[in-house]
Structures are given as structure tokens and as C-alpha cells.
Amino acid sequence: MSSTEVEHKGYSGRPRxxxxxxxxxxxxxxxxxxxxxxFTVLVFFFLGGAESGLIRAQLAQAEQSLLTEEIYNQxxxxxxxxxxxxxxxxxxxxxxxxxxxxxxxxRDVAFPRLNAFSYWVYLFGGIFLxxxFFLGGAPNGSWVGYAPLxxxxxxNMAYYAVGLQILGVSSLAAAVNxxxxxxxxxxxxMTFMRMPVFIWMALVTNFLLLFALPIIAVALFMLHxxxxxxxxxFNPATGGDPILWQHLFWLFGHPEVYIMILPAxxxxxxxxxxxxxxxxxxxAAVVFAGAAIGFIGFGVWAHHMFTSAIGxxxxxxxxLSTMFIAVPTGIKIFNWVFTxxxxxxxxxxxxxxSIGFISMFTIGGLSGVTHAIVPHNAQQHDTYYVxxxxxxxxxxxxxxxxxxxxxxxxxxVTGKMMxxxxxxxxxxxxxxxxxxxxxxxxxxxLLGQPRRTAVLPGELGSTVELxxxxxxxxxxxxxxSALVFLYNLITSIKSGEASGDDPWDARxxxxxxxxxxxxxxxxxxxxxxxxxxxxxxxxxxxxSGRAIPVPAGASEDHDEAGAHDEHIxxxxxxxxxxxxxxxxxxxGYGLVYLNWWLIGIGITWLVVGMYGWIIEPVAxxxxxxxxxxxxxxxxxxxxxx
Amino acid sequence: MSAEAHATTLGMDxxxxxxxxxxxxxxxxxxxxxxxxxxxxxxxxxxxxxEIFDIPFTSVSSFVLLMSSxxxxxxxxxxxxxxxxxxxxxxxxxxxxxxxxxxxQVFEFTVFYREGxxxxxxxxxxxxxxxxxFHGIHVFVGILLxxxxxxxxxxxxxxxxxxxxxxxxxxxxxxVDIIWVIIFTVVYxxxxxxxxx
Amino acid sequence: xxxxEAAEATDQHDAHDHPTPRQYVNIAVVLAVLTALEVSxxxxxxxxxxxxxxxxxxxxxxxxxxxWFMHLKFDSPIFSRMMYGGLTLALVLYALTITVxxxxxAPTL
Numbered sequence: 001m002s003s004t005e006v007e008h009k010g011y012s013g014r015p016r017x018x019x020x021x022x023x024x025x026x027x028x029x030x031x032x033x034x035x036x037x038x039f040t041v042l043v044f045f046f047l048g049g050a051e052s053g054l055i056r057a058q059l060a061q062a063e064q065s066l067l068t069e070e071i072y073n074q075x076x077x078x079x080x081x082x083x084x085x086x087x088x089x090x091x092x093x094x095x096x097x098x099x100x101x102x103x104x105x106x107r108d109v110a111f112p113r114l115n116a117f118s119y120w121v122y123l124f125g126g127i128f129l130x131x132x133f134f135l136g137g138a139p140n141g142s143w144v145g146y147a148p149l150x151x152x153x154x155x156n157m158a159y160y161a162v163g164l165q166i167l168g169v170s171s172l173a174a175a176v177n178x179x180x181x182x183x184x185x186x187x188x189x190m191t192f193m194r195m196p197v198f199i200w201m202a203l204v205t206n207f208l209l210l211f212a213l214p215i216i217a218v219a220l221f222m223l224h225x226x227x228x229x230x231x232x233x234f235n236p237a238t239g240g241d242p243i244l245w246q247h248l249f250w251l252f253g254h255p256e257v258y259i260m261i262l263p264a265x266x267x268x269x270x271x272x273x274x275x276x277x278x279x280x281x282x283x284a285a286v287v288f289a290g291a292a293i294g295f296i297g298f299g300v301w302a303h304h305m306f307t308s309a310i311g312x313x314x315x316x317x318x319x320l321s322t323m324f325i326a327v328p329t330g331i332k333i334f335n336w337v338f339t340x341x342x343x344x345x346x347x348x349x350x351x352x353x354s355i356g357f358i359s360m361f362t363i364g365g366l367s368g369v370t371h372a373i374v375p376h377n378a379q380q381h382d383t384y385y386v387x388x389x390x391x392x393x394x395x396x397x398x399x400x401x402x403x404x405x406x407x408x409x410x411x412x413v414t415g416k417m418m419x420x421x422x423x424x425x426x427x428x429x430x431x432x433x434x435x436x437x438x439x440x441x442x443x444x445x446l447l448g449q450p451r452r453t454a455v456l457p458g459e460l461g462s463t464v465e466l467x468x469x470x471x472x473x474x475x476x477x478x479x480x481s482a483l484v485f486l487y488n489l490i491t492s493i494k495s496g497e498a499s500g501d502d503p504w505d506a507r508x509x510x511x512x513x514x515x516x517x518x519x520x521x522x523x524x525x526x527x528x529x530x531x532x533x534x535x536x537x538x539x540x541x542x543x544s545g546r547a548i549p550v551p552a553g554a555s556e557d558h559d560e561a562g563a564h565d566e567h568i569x570x571x572x573x574x575x576x577x578x579x580x581x582x583x584x585x586x587x588g589y590g591l592v593y594l595n596w597w598l599i600g601i602g603i604t605w606l607v608v609g610m611y612g613w614i615i616e617p618v619a620x621x622x623x624x625x626x627x628x629x630x631x632x633x634x635x636x637x638x639x640x641x
Numbered sequence: 642m643s644a645e646a647h648a649t650t651l652g653m654d655x656x657x658x659x660x661x662x663x664x665x666x667x668x669x670x671x672x673x674x675x676x677x678x679x680x681x682x683x684x685x686x687x688x689x690x691x692e693i694f695d696i697p698f699t700s701v702s703s704f705v706l707l708m709s710s711x712x713x714x715x716x717x718x719x720x721x722x723x724x725x726x727x728x729x730x731x732x733x734x735x736x737x738x739x740x741x742x743x744x745x746q747v748f749e750f751t752v753f754y755r756e757g758x759x760x761x762x763x764x765x766x767x768x769x770x771x772x773x774x775f776h777g778i779h780v781f782v783g784i785l786l787x788x789x790x791x792x793x794x795x796x797x798x799x800x801x802x803x804x805x806x807x808x809x810x811x812x813x814x815x816x817v818d819i820i821w822v823i824i825f826t827v828v829y830x831x832x833x834x835x836x837x838x
Numbered sequence: 839x840x841x842x843e844a845a846e847a848t849d850q851h852d853a854h855d856h857p858t859p860r861q862y863v864n865i866a867v868v869l870a871v872l873t874a875l876e877v878s879x880x881x882x883x884x885x886x887x888x889x890x891x892x893x894x895x896x897x898x899x900x901x902x903x904x905x906w907f908m909h910l911k912f913d914s915p916i917f918s919r920m921m922y923g924g925l926t927l928a929l930v931l932y933a934l935t936i937t938v939x940x941x942x943x944a945p946t947l
Contacts, residue, residue: 665924
């Protein structure tokens with residue numbers, strides 16, 4: 001690759017650091033932000049894991065009282081909130097950040113500072129939620145926050161209402177950012193049907209976020225008004241309807257399920273073709289199935305409410321639409337299986353996790369179909385069978401897929417390999433621990449063990465007790481497995497063996513640049529002529545359709561000459577996203593405790609921060625009033641500063 | 642590099658696309674509030690209902706907000722011709738009309754409150770105040786944006802060739818107006834007429 | 839920068855196709871008349887057509903503001919798709935929700 005000078009003008013008044021602590025605080029680089037998302041998720045993952053450890057310790061035997069009911073309720077509520085909003089969603093966001101610009105051949109996202117803003121809001125929203133433990137108790141009304149319990153101050157749900165609202169701001173900003181990036185910053189020649197499947201799934205996911213988050217925002221504002229300001233949205237005493245909360249929550253909550261699973265599906269759709277040395281089977285079918293899942297995902301929300309007051313007509317209609325959504329999901333599963341069929345399979349760790357994803361997600365999907373049958377659902381509702389089901393799709397599905405992605409793109413980020421030996425150990429213990437923890441829950445749930453209950457009732461009998469003991473043992477296995485992963489991660493970052501630029505013989509554009517990715521991503525923005533562009537630069541097909549390597553050198557980008565005098569303008573770092581975001585703390589606490597002074601300070605802070613952001617000097621001049629554009633002739637897809 | 646790399650993929654500015662993307666999602670936001678309001682039309686818990694509305698008064702403030710869209714679009718029109726002086730005039734006029742509307746809303750809330758319609762009085766009252774209140778917050782944000790536009794154009798931060806900035810704020814402002822077009826009909830007029838019949 | 843410059847160029851080009859201030863004023867006059875018609879339903883008895891008339895007037899006003907003041911008529915169709923896509927989704931979802939809630943005013947399992 002030709003080396004191109006990256007010009008960084010470092011206009012006075014904007015931070016310049018490219019490395020060190022300040023660089024992380026002020027970064028607007030999508031790669032750094034992705035890495036920060038990743039490590040923050042890691043912390044929250046271990047917090048959420050610790051909470052699940054407390055749950056499993058309490059339920060290891062019947063009639064135990066390690067935790068009081070108050071603590072138990074806080075712990076299971078925060079476990080749910082943490083894993084959904086602080087682990088799975090932001091881990092997907094980490095992948096979006098790092099990979100979207102690289103996979104579409106861009107140098108950054110459309111709004112780099114807004115991207116940093118999203119990260120800081122996420123971090124501070126998470127911290128805000130966790131401070132509730134020290135300020136009178138964490139929310140304890142479950143992550144679904146059903147009214148009227150959530151309206152009562154005993155449930156501490158004000159923190160939930162405000163905390164999730166803050167996290168929603170982060171996700172909404174990120175969704176707008178990623179949608180614009182994908183629609184508007186693709187490399188020349190990258191048409192929609194040449195985009196990697198991960199990009200497609202990212203696009204669908206972010207549209208789901210865009211349209212689902214405003215609904216939960218409304219629900220949370222109503223909840224906040226009821227719980228803190230004395231409004232009457234969900235209070236039956238004056239005629240309010242608690243079912244309205246359930247509707248609004250699940251109008252958001254069901255798309256949310258797909259928001260969590262689609263990125264993992266995208267990741268697996270990238271890894272399987274690489275691990276099988278075959279193109280993805282039925283690309284168009286996978287893409288349209290993903291879009292269909294996103295679309296139908298808005299029309300199935302009431303299946304969470306089959307035992308609430310929604311009436312027989314609605315039950316039948318939503319049972320049908322729910323079974324229908326299994327169709328596109330099934331299409332994807334078959335496409336993944338046929339991708340591997342007849343391929344030259346290499347069972348590397350990412351590949352193992354991907355296959356684990358397919359099998360575990362299929363189990364979870366099948367138990368999901370059983371919920372769609374209304375009479376069945378009435379039996380299973382609020383039992384551990386449901387807990388088993390959604391852990392099979394969120395842990396066995398989403399998390400397996402995301403972990404596959406960590407192993408797969410680790411060499412891209414660091415230029416080093418993660419240990420395959422430890423990786424395989426992680427996979428097999430993870431698979432064992434996962435099934436040991438959540439498999440028995442199917443049985444104990446069908447035998448009548450209720451969810452969200454602090455004490456395992458002794459009258460359920462010794463079989464249920466045994467299943468619970470097995471689940472708790474499974475947690476121990478998962479715990480040690482997670483330690484193996486952590487050890488592998490840290491040692492590989494420090495001293496993993498060098499990976500080279502393209503360790504997996506991969507197919508998509510992100511591997512076209514050196515690993516670790518240089519600051520400016522691409523020396524020359526590639527021109528795309530194929531789906532799986534990078535593969536087609538490396539291999540041609542002979543008459544029988546077998547891949548034969550293209551002679552060395554031919555795979556280099558063709559526009560060497562023009563590359564040397566190119567000046568690449570990268571977005572300037574900025575303090576303002578961090579500074580502005582801090583205003584969410586006074587605003588958040590002010591809203592929880594209804595302190596108008598704090599609210600005023602918070603709003604003023606945010607507005608002043610916005611001004612700082614707007615009038616901050618920009619090295620290359622303003623976006624629509626460039627100072628210096630002669631050199632820019634070759635800079636593609638510029639980003640707004 | 643080939644020529645098409647210079648433009649964005651869809652040939653439009655990122656910021657405008659982002660603004661439209663955001664506005665699309667805002668329908669889901671206001672739609673939920675309107676739905677709650679419609680569900681709770683009759684749930685007044687013995688307190689005042691829709692008969693409390695002062696339609697002539699609200700008609701005047703609605704009209705002011707509607708006409709502010711005209712001044713807003715004239716501001717953008719002036720800016721796209723590079724006429725910053727006229728742009729500033731129209732921007733101030735728009736912000737002024739926004740303030741008249743907001744003042745009307747504050748007055749209306751005060752009157753309703755005195756007549757016994759309180760946030761915590763009934764689901765109807767809650768959904769009315771929160772829905773129109775959030776619209777008011779949107780208007781307030783719009784006024785802040787307009788005043789910033791005015792100030793920044795005075796300091797030279799916004800230049801005659803940057804009419805995209807006026808256009809973006811205009812899009813937001815018209816959107817807030819469009820939401821009020823819906824609210825005026827669905828929240829005020831139709832329930833009031835249904836009650837009168 | 840070049841990107842935005844290109845977009846800017848098209849914007850500038852569009853500006854010539856944009857309506858004149860006079861046309862904007864005409865649209866505003868139409869909107870004012872429609873609003874007067876709306877308000878008149880409160881003062882005069884329109885009978886059964888009052889509510890359908892109000893809905894139609896609302897839609898017409900909506901389309902005028904979106905099409906002219908927000909330039910949707912003259913702009914890239916993708917903006918219309920974003921706006922009307924969000925609007926349609928909201929209408930369908932909330933109509934369904936209200937239907938489900940109204941269908942079940944007497945809760946039975």
C-alpha cells in the first residue's frame with residue numbers, strides 16, 4: 001500500500017492529541033469510539049454477570065435467604081436492564097462503530113462528534129443507573145416496569161424512567177448517525193445489493209431503533225410524570241389504564257428484541273462464508289429476510305400480553321403474526337446451513353461461536369414458537385420456561401454471535417491473534433455452562449417455577465430443586481469460562497502473535513487496509529465492482545468455478561499514482577461531546593428527585609455545551625464553507641465536523 | 642479517484658438527510674401521546690373535560706404558528722439569495738410568532754389550571770398537558786435555534802452561502818408547525834365538536 | 839469540503855427551481871383560508887360532515903406545508919419516504935393499538 005500523508009492541521013482551539021489519555025477523551029475517531037464502547041461493555045457485562053451470580057446463589061436451593069427480597073428484586077431488575085441496555089445493545093454499537101465505515105469504504109461516520117456524544121451519553125447513562133444502588137436503592141420493578149407497581153415509589157422506578165431515557169438519547173443519536181453513514185457514505189460502486197450483510201443488518205437495526213425509541217421515550221415520560229409529578233396515565237384509581245403501559249412498552253420492546261439479534265445475525269453472516277470459503281448462500285434471501293424480520297417485528301408486540309386484557313381477537317391475530325415471523329428467521333437459518341454445506345470448513349474460534357449461535361438460536365427460536373400458541377402461552381407465562389427461552393435467543397443467540405465477532409475482528413483492531421487454544425477452551429466451556437444454566441430452566445418452568453420470585457418455593461418438589469442446582473452450577477462454569485476469555489483477551493492484546501493484514505482470508509473491504517487499521521482507514525478509497533469485493537481482488541474463478549488466486553500485485557488498488565499527493569482530512573478531536581454530556585447528570589438527578597435547580601443547571605449545561613459545539617473552530621473551515629478545497633479533490637465522503 | 646467519489650452516495654448533504662431521518666421518527670413520538678389522549682378523552686375522573694377548551698383563543702394562536710411557517714420559509718428564501726439582512730428580519734419575525742404562540746399556551750394552561758384542570762387530576766388532564774407541553778418544548782427549542790441563527794449570522798459564523806443552516810432549522814420549525822396542525826384538529830376541534838353534538 | 843460542496847452545488851441549483859416568495863405568500867393565504875374554514879365548524883353546525891371535513895382539511899394543510907414550505911415537492915424523494923414512512927408507521931401502529939384496547943373494554947381471558 002502506498003503511504004499517504006495524513007494532514008492534520010490542528011487548528012488552534014481544538015485538541016490535537018492523537019495518543020494518550022486526552023486522545024481518548026476527545027476522540028471523534030469511529031475506531032477509538034468503538035474500542036471504548038467495547039471496554040465499557042466489558043465492565044457492565046461483569047457487573048450484570050455478578051448480579052446473575054447473586055440470583056443463582058439465592059436460587060441454588062429452595063427456601064434460601066442469602067438475599068433479602070428487596071435486594072433480590074433490585075438485582076434481577078438491574079441484571080435485565082444491564083444486559084439489555086448496557087451490554088448487548090452497546091456491544092452491537094461497538095461493532096457498528098468500528099466496522100460500518102470500514103466495510104462501506106469510508107474514513108469515518110457522517111457525524112464524528114455526534115458519535116462521541118453517543119458514547120459519552122451511554123457511559124454516563126450507565127453510571128447514572130448504577131449510582132441508584134447508593135442513593136436509596138436501584139429500580140426493583142423488573143426491566144418491563146409494569147404499572148401500577150412501577151408508579152409506586154417503593155419500586156424506585158424513577159431511576160429506570162430517567163436512566164433509560166438518557167440511554168435512549170444515545171441510541172437515537174447513534175441510529176441517525178449510522179443510517180446517514182450507510183445511506184450516504186458508501187464507496188463508489190457499492191450499491192445496496194453489494195453491501196456486506198452485516199451492513200444490511202446494521203441498517204435494519206438502526207431503522208428499528210429510530211422508530212422504536214420514540215415510543216419507549218413516550219412511555220418513560222409518562223411513567224416519570226406518573227411516578228414523580230403525580231400524573232395519572234397508568235393509575236387505575238382515576239381511570240388510567242395500566243395496559244397502555246404494556247402496549248407502549250412492548251411496541252418498543254419487541255422491535256428491541258430484533259435490535260439485539262440482527263447485528264449478531266449480520267456478524268455470523270460475515271463469518272460463515274469466510275470460515276467455509278464459499279460465498280453466502282442466498283445473499284438476497286438473507287437480506288430480505290432481515291428486512292422482513294425488522295418490518296414484521298413491529299407487528300407482533302401483543303404476544304407479550306396474551307395473559308393481559310387484550311381480548312380473543314387480538315390474541316388470535318398476534319398469535320398468527322408471531323408464527324409468521326418464524327418464516328424469515330427460518331430462511332436465515334437454512335441459508336447459514338447451506339453456506340457451510342460443501343464448504344472447506346475451518347473450525348476456528350469465530351466459526352465455532354457462529355455455529356454455536358445457529359444451534360442455540362434455533363433452540364430459542366423453537367421455544368419461542370411455542371409461546372405463540374395462546375393456550376400454551378397461558379401456561380408458560382411468568383415461569384422459568386420464558387426465562388429459558390429468551391436466554392437462548394439473547395445469550396445463546398445475540399451474545400454468541402457478538403463473541404464470534406470479537407474473535408473474528410480482534411486481529412483487525414489489534415493486528416494480533418487471540419489464542420486459538422484458549423478460544424476453543426472458552427467456546428466449549430461457554431457452550432456447556434450456557435446449556436447447563438438455561439437448559440434445566442425449560443423443565444423447572446414447565447413444572448411451575450415462577451419468575452421474579454426471591455425464594456424458590458419448597459413445595460415445587462425436589463426435581464425443581466435439582467434443576468435449579470444444575471442452573472447454579474452452570475453459572476459457575478460460565479464464570480470460569482468468562483475468566484478464560486478475559487485472560488485470553490488481555491494476554492492477546494499484550495503479546496498475541498502477529499496476525500498479518502488478512503489472517504482469515506476474508507471477503508469484505510475492512511481487510512483491504514492494514515491491521516491494525518490506520519488512523520485514516522484507507523490510503524485510497526476503493527472502487528467496488530463486486531459483492532465480496534476483497535475476495536474478488538484476491539481470487540478469480542476457473543471454468544469449473546473453483547477459486548484461483550490472482551497473481552500478486554494485481555490485487556492492489558489500481559490508483560497508486562494519484563494517492564501520493566493526496567491530503568486526507570480527518571475530523572478534529574473535540575472536548576465538547578464529553579463536556580456537554582456531563583450535563584445529563586444534574587438533569588437526571590433533578591428529574592428523579594424533582595429538584596428544579598438541578599434541572600435548570602442540567603438544561604443550561606446542555607445548551608451551553610451545544611453552543612460550544614457549534615462555534616468550535618473547524619480546521620478545514622465549515623462544512624459548507626471550506627477554507628481549503630484544492631487538496632480535497634480526492635477526499636471522498638467527507639464527514640461533518 | 643473517479644469523479645463520483647467526490648459526492649455523497651445519494652448526492653445530498655449528510656445533515657439534511659439526518660434531519661429528515663430524525664423528523665420521521667418524531668411522528669412515532671407525538672403519535673403515542675395523541676393516542677393516549679384519544680383513549681383518555683372521556684376519562685376525566687369527574688373533573689373538567691374537553692368543554693373547557695377556548696376554541697377562538699386557540700384558533701388565534703394556531704393561526705400565528707401557521708403564519709410563522711411563512712416567515713420561516715421567507716427567511717430561507719432570502720438566505721438562499723444571499724440576503725442575510727432580510728433573512729435576519731424574517732428569522733426574528735418567526736421567533737417572535739413562536740413566542741406569541743408559547744405565551745398563548747402558558748396563558749391557556751394557567752386558565753385551565755384555575756378552572757380545575759390539573760396535571761394530576763385525571764388521565765385526560767395528564768395526557769392533554771403532557772402532549773401539548775411536549776409540543777411547547779419543541780417550539781421552545783425552535784425559538785432557541787432561531788435566535789442562535791440570528792446571533793451567529795451577526796457574528797459572521799453563518800455566512801451568506803450557508804443557507805443550508807437556515808433550511809435545516811426551517812425543516813424543524815415547519816415540522817413543529819405540522820404537528821400543531823394535527824393537534825389543533827385532533828385534540829381541540831374534533832373532540833369539541835363531538836361533545837357539542 | 840468536496841462532498842458537501844457537491845451537495846451544495848445541487849442545492850444551489852435547486853434554489854433556482856424553488857418557489858418565489860410570492861408563491862409562498864399565496865400558499866400561506868390558502869392555508870389561512872383553510873384554517874378559517876376549520877374554525878368555522880365550531881361556530882356553525884356542519885352536521886355529520888363536520889368531522890370528515892376537518893380531517894380532510896387537516897390532511898390538505900399538512901400536505902401543503904410539507905410539500906411547499908418543507909420543499910418535499912422539489913426535493914429528493916428519499917426525504918418524502920423518510921417523512922411519510924414514519925407517519926404511516928405511526929398511524930398503523932397506533933391505530934392497531936387503539937383498536938386492541940377498545941376491543942377489550944371488558945377484560946376476559
